[in-house]
Amino acid sequence: MKRILEELEHVTDNCIHIKCDNSSTIKLSKNPVLHGRRKHIDIRFHFLRNLTKEGRVTLEFCGTANQVADILTKPLKSESFMKLRSSLGMTSITEIQECFGNEVQK
Secondary structure, three states: OHHHHHHOOOOOOOOEEEEEOOHHHHHHHHOOOOOHHHOOOOHHHHHHHHHHHHOOEEEEEOOHHHOOOHHHHOOOOHHHHHHHHHHOOOOOHHHHHHHHHHHOOO
């Protein structure tokens, strides 16, 4: 993702913040304890752990109810959909029409 931004000439020296609702993943990325329960973890995890160790990526906890990406990946109840849609800065045509009257056509 950072490489794509660089190609678009949006260069940033900051690390990328990834919001994650899996606290075990965050803990393992910060403290890679070796135990039998994580034998199944594949190369993607080790890649993420190395990026975290290098300071290029940070993982931040974000509760399941606040995962904005869910709007693109899961069927949601109406209330959750409206909340996440608002978090994206989107609105419905009806709300726009209420603000501006009949000036906006469907």
